[in-house]
Amino acid sequence: VIDTLAVVGVGLIGGSLARAMRGRGLCREVSGWGRREAPLREALELGVLDRFSTDPAQALEGASLVVAAVPPGAMAGVFRAMRPLLGADTVVTDVGSIKGGVVDAARAELGEALPRFVPGHPIAGKERHGVGASDAELFQGRRVILTPLPETSEAALRLVRDVWGGCGAEVVEMEVGHHDQVLAATSHLPHLLAYGLVDCLARLDEKQEVFGFAAGGFRDFTRIASSDPALWQDICMANREHLLEILGLFRGELDGLAAALEAGDGDRVLKAFRRAKQARDRFARLMEGRLAPESRPI
């Protein structure tokens, strides 16, 4: 059991981790640090935090574990501010959706605390953001990827593994670059495509009211385009090399489908659709096996 958990950036993910740890008795106290007071006060009123401060020295006082739950672009500043305030045994982790940029920031800013930094990423989210959407069960049955560095201490890694495992998540380890490649494919590219499609159709919509004739398939396909634009721009820019690589593969796929449509080559279209359905059904079974029954509609 951890004495004091300090959460930096008390939004959906930071707030959910605080709720999950408190609810399961994994920490005695939660302290919040953020730039703005209003969301911290909201978190206090919701019972997510026991105390907060916009001053990192106060907020991090006595913290055994500090979780940086801010957008990737804000990590460097957060690490820089916390470095002089960390105790000799304080473990630091993060929940950023990209790991390469966060690890670079940690190497540049954490100094002697680097071995006690464990880069992490819970594969969980909602399109709603903010502490009001936080949920103690958000990580139940989900995967958390840790990307430890050569310098990372065994004790720090064990503590962060135990915290996530205690919150119901399955912890896996991965190399930093591999994480960013996989997430570019399964998360960052789908967000880019959903935002891109809605942006493209919004221009048509002025004359044609296309959204008025969209149904459930469109609603599901574009749900992620309701996510926080600033956060996703930050993630896409931070991971742009891997994102551009997989986007290139996808544009090649679209070139092939467009050529098949132009040539009237229905067989080629059918083969691609069949391969996709097979893979999608396999994914659905995979996810079904991992998730709690109440979140099962696949």
Added chain:
Amino acid sequence: VIDTLAVVGVGLIGGSLARAMRGRGLCREVSGWGRREAPLREALELGVLDRFSTDPAQALEGASLVVAAVPPGAMAGVFRAMRPLLGADTVVTDVGSIKGGVVDAARAELGEALPRFVPGHPIAGKERHGVGASDAELFQGRRVILTPLPETSEAALRLVRDVWGGCGAEVVEMEVGHHDQVLAATSHLPHLLAYGLVDCLARLDEKQEVFGFAAGGFRDFTRIASSDPALWQDICMANREHLLEILGLFRGELDGLAAALEAGDGDRVLKAFRRAKQARDRFARLMEGRLAPESRPI
């Protein structure tokens, strides 16, 4: 009230319409016609049909309304077979996801019955198909687009409007080509993109297990890639001109986003994401206002 409703192709849509009409007392009897006996027998056992035959002469006997609920590519053959069997007052409608190709088939095959043909398209579906997934409430609060021809009789149009209205749908009229353009944007392109993305990632997946690290956003985004590949290939091929046009616009959008990522132009990415979120949130409010409470998660 209609005496006998004949459903050609008793799958998700045909079966749901039969259930909706029977359940609301809009017809006295439902007859089913299909190529294969097994799904017709299943529909009979489920109580969706009162009788069926694989022989159109038997299946259509005495029908006041015939609903063609087969994939677009099968419409011409169905119209050809039914033409000599239609009564002088029998009204024909269809539920095809494209209207241009279906109208061409009707003009070529229905002859003197053409004025009693009302092209239609309910904007409703599920990724599950087959009569086992049919649902009397599938059209509740949904839109149905009718694309009447200059030849269409007022009486036939009124009957089909009343049937859909009676099933809880909102009926709107649209010009054939406009329908196909709008649906290319809101339905056919999203399906093509979802199938294309999953097909593209499935190739990566062999070495990287990418699907194991995908979450709820990916699940929603790719849900439509679990739809029937043969049906969607048929729809995409039948509407390939409009689909290629909107695909061209979308590829232009991706070119712009890729250029912005390459140039490190985060502002341009953020502007596109913000416009998209605004439009998606507008769409969510639109749909929320139209749907029954139990289908509301947007």
